[in-house]
Amino acid sequence: MLFNLCKSSEGVFNSVYRMQLFAAASVTIITFCNGIAIGWFAPMLAKLQSPTESPVDFVATVEQGSWIGSLLCIGGLTGNLLFGVLMDAISRKACIYLLAVPHILSWILIYVAPSIEYLYAARFASGMTGGGNWVVVPIFIGEIADPIIRGRLTSLFTLALNAGMLVGYIFSSYVPYHIIPMAVILLPVLYLVIAIYFPETPSYLLRCEREEEAEKSLKFYLNNKTLTKLELEQFNIKYAELKSAMKQQRAQADAVTLRDFFTKRSLRAFCIASSVVFINIATGSFALLNYMSTIFVAVKTEIHPDTNTVLIGVVQILGAYIAMIVVDRFGRKVLLLVSTASTGICLAAFGTYAFLVDETNVDLTAYSSWLPLVLMALIILSANVGLIPVAAVIIVEILPTKVIRHRIVSKCIWIFYLCRFAQRVYRFVSH
Numbered sequence: 001m002l003f004n005l006c007k008s009s010e011g012v013f014n015s016v017y018r019m020q021l022f023a024a025a026s027v028t029i030i031t032f033c034n035g036i037a038i039g040w041f042a043p044m045l046a047k048l049q050s051p052t053e054s055p056v057d058f059v060a061t062v063e064q065g066s067w068i069g070s071l072l073c074i075g076g077l078t079g080n081l082l083f084g085v086l087m088d089a090i091s092r093k094a095c096i097y098l099l100a101v102p103h104i105l106s107w108i109l110i111y112v113a114p115s116i117e118y119l120y121a122a123r124f125a126s127g128m129t130g131g132g133n134w135v136v137v138p139i140f141i142g143e144i145a146d147p148i149i150r151g152r153l154t155s156l157f158t159l160a161l162n163a164g165m166l167v168g169y170i171f172s173s174y175v176p177y178h179i180i181p182m183a184v185i186l187l188p189v190l191y192l193v194i195a196i197y198f199p200e201t202p203s204y205l206l207r208c209e210r211e212e213e214a215e216k217s218l219k220f221y222l223n224n225k226t227l228t229k230l231e232l233e234q235f236n237i238k239y240a241e242l243k244s245a246m247k248q249q250r251a252q253a254d255a256v257t258l259r260d261f262f263t264k265r266s267l268r269a270f271c272i273a274s275s276v277v278f279i280n281i282a283t284g285s286f287a288l289l290n291y292m293s294t295i296f297v298a299v300k301t302e303i304h305p306d307t308n309t310v311l312i313g314v315v316q317i318l319g320a321y322i323a324m325i326v327v328d329r330f331g332r333k334v335l336l337l338v339s340t341a342s343t344g345i346c347l348a349a350f351g352t353y354a355f356l357v358d359e360t361n362v363d364l365t366a367y368s369s370w371l372p373l374v375l376m377a378l379i380i381l382s383a384n385v386g387l388i389p390v391a392a393v394i395i396v397e398i399l400p401t402k403v404i405r406h407r408i409v410s411k412c413i414w415i416f417y418l419c420r421f422a423q424r425v426y427r428f429v430s431h
Helices: 002-007 015-048 062-090 092-098 100-112 116-144 150-174 179-184 186-195 202-207 211-221 229-253 258-262 264-282 285-290 292-298 305-330 332-359 371-398 404-430
Strands: none
Touching: 015 062, 015 100, 015 116, 015 150, 015 179, 015 186, 015 211, 015 285, 015 292, 015 305, 062 092, 062 116, 092 100, 092 116, 092 186, 100 116, 100 179, 100 186, 116 150, 116 202, 150 179, 150 305, 150 371, 179 186, 202 211, 202 229, 211 229, 264 371, 285 292, 285 371, 292 305, 292 332, 292 371, 305 332, 305 371, 332 371
């Protein structure tokens, strides 16, 4: 049944949507790269802090390890604000190219790192790509995708991020330190080459009054190479609708003032988007993923912590794949509610287990080989089936279509990175 959803007339593999799928998959290569950078940190942190296992010429202290993690979030804040401004200033396509630059720089710095400061700079640069990635990629996909498949294509973002994190876990656990940058740096280069092939979004081109280019772009994304009379009529209707919407939006854009951010619709949308982001952060899923190996050591699991981390990475991909298939079938609200409730229940169960292990004398040896892994897997699966991927879809869809959309998206993701940074600081202070 799941595969039939993809092959039906409304499926992402329908010939009409082929170029939309191609473009969405292409831009999420940088999301995959960002996932590798995130996943790299969890197993590598323990090695960097070990006097015997450190792969570099220095050993990171607890404070330095915390800053290596925190600077990813600070870079995310910076990249989020920067790309939020650049999207209208230099176009979506230019921002797609620029996303690769700090990411490539980060792996170069990791490779040559003679001191901890190089890792600080590398994580900050990687965070800039991550912060921009959360703004540029969902909006780009939202502007090229047909509403029928928009949810599924936007969910590719989470699928790519989770797949990248799994690769990051595996590489960091089993591949030598200096081999990782040499292998991974090829991906953003491939991303830049492929990005040359697809055009700017029709919406942005119409907003800039480049109508001839916009028409060609729309034909590209609708895969209209040779049009029959009926197809030409359908295309003209779609183009006229898009042109009318952009004309109205362009007329409103000149009148955008601070008051536009405080209209009832804008405030309601911002509150909903911020709430979704806050709930996403409140699950602690990102903190769990970043310190996965450390957490499994703390709860005294019998399986090697790095092995557990890799298995959780597989569960992430499963959850993201399920979300991509069902997000347009069951609706955003249902997935969000079910995912939030189940994640909360599983977090409570895992927290109870961790408390009993750390604070009491209860003997849980009989369960230590499987229960922590199962509970963590359920947390990550529940979050990735709805809460994490649906957040990106909802934020793009509910915000006003005026030029303030990307600005509010930027603010919501800025809150996301700020909360993540607060989690890192709290971990260091509590330590």
